[in-house]
Amino acid sequence: MTQDIPTQLKEIKPLKTELSKFMMCYKFALKEIETKINQLEQELEYVNEYNPVKQVVTRVKSPQSILRKVNSKGIPFSLDVIREEIHDIAGVRITCLFTDDIYEISRKLLMQKDIKVVDYKNYIKYPKQNGYRSLHLIIQVPVLMSDGIEYVNVEVQIRTVAMDYWASLEHKLYNKYNKEIPFHIALELREAAHSAAVLDEKMERLRLEMEESDEISGTEADLLELWISNDKFQLPSSF
Template sequence: MMTIPKKYEQIDEWKTVMFMFNSALKEIGTKIEILNNEFQHVHNYNPIEHVKSRIKSPESIVKKLKREGHEVTIENMLLYLNDIAGIRIICSFTSDIYRIADMIRRQSDVKVLIIKNYIANPKPNGYKSYHMVVSIPIFLSDGPVETKVEIQIRTIAMDFWASLEHKIYYKFEGNAPEYIKAELKECADIVDMLDAKMLSLNEAIREVEEEQNRAEEMAAETERQLAEKRQSRNG
């Protein structure tokens, strides 16, 4: 659990906790940006479309603690809630999800605490996403403070579906009509099929590009050899 440094004990505890979580979001956000830039530099490809971050509102924190049967205290908030600081990474293809998760996992100062793979094991309503709860050090003047951040990684199609499901959930306070739930599950199946089709199409495009590159390299090598022969005859 995150421990508040002694130097902050006389400051408003809530403000201190929010300062820590906001700092954690900045820290992990910078890491993700650097990893994406490095991938672009090495592979000439961006696996990340965009990144969203948020801090859970006080109202949402209170509701979740009560829903889970915990007394509303700062201590319980830090102990039982893993998603106060959240960052969402949106990518184009399902293969990118695991690639990004692996890049984050390999960071020496990031500790992976929990993994929930809702892609391999979707929720009953069709929800798909890859969740990681990590601990990242916030380097303050008195030393590092380990702080939890939840990372969600999903495709554009998954994110579109999840956004709609979220709106429906709160519209009906978790009790949507059965026909709407059925339609939503059908949409999740369509999203799954779309992601698979787009991934297959992307792989086909890459194969064509590789074949073209090989053909161009062979043509260039042939031209070089012919040039050497002409030069030898002329010499």
């Protein structure tokens, strides 16, 4: 027997409330991260007279986008399962001028005791097959709600301006060709990614020359990974 509308509304209301709270947690988590990044910017600018952060962009996936990802991953529509399986509902993208800035920002961010590292992927040191380069972190942030503390996953992507320009173009082409980029364009994209990487390396060398420093910090990535594995987070064996 079909339920009447008032009965349906009674059943929908708790789910709607739960979903609203679920989304609110991610919005609050982003606010926490934005505050931390802002404080970090001010500190670095004061200490080094240089702000490595050029742009910060944040976003929370819409319920529709989350539902599409649920369907694509083949997981049940359960908020608990979604919380465990989908880690990029809240996202932050930080853009820098230099590659070394990426490791400096990530290291400073992860030094904060209330942040837990869930996952770490260095697509700068190990680029994706299509040429994509960026540093990806999944971090867990405590969010104080009225009924207790929620630990919320946030995806943080840190990349240079050149990496970001390439990624934006690749994303547009990916959508334009419905995820099937023609081979000759994909080949040119990989070449462009290599050119962007060469540009980043040249800019880093110029920066070092300007600072009149002989200490080339090419091992920053290795030091960051060592620090994470020893003190904060055990890298997966497949890394």
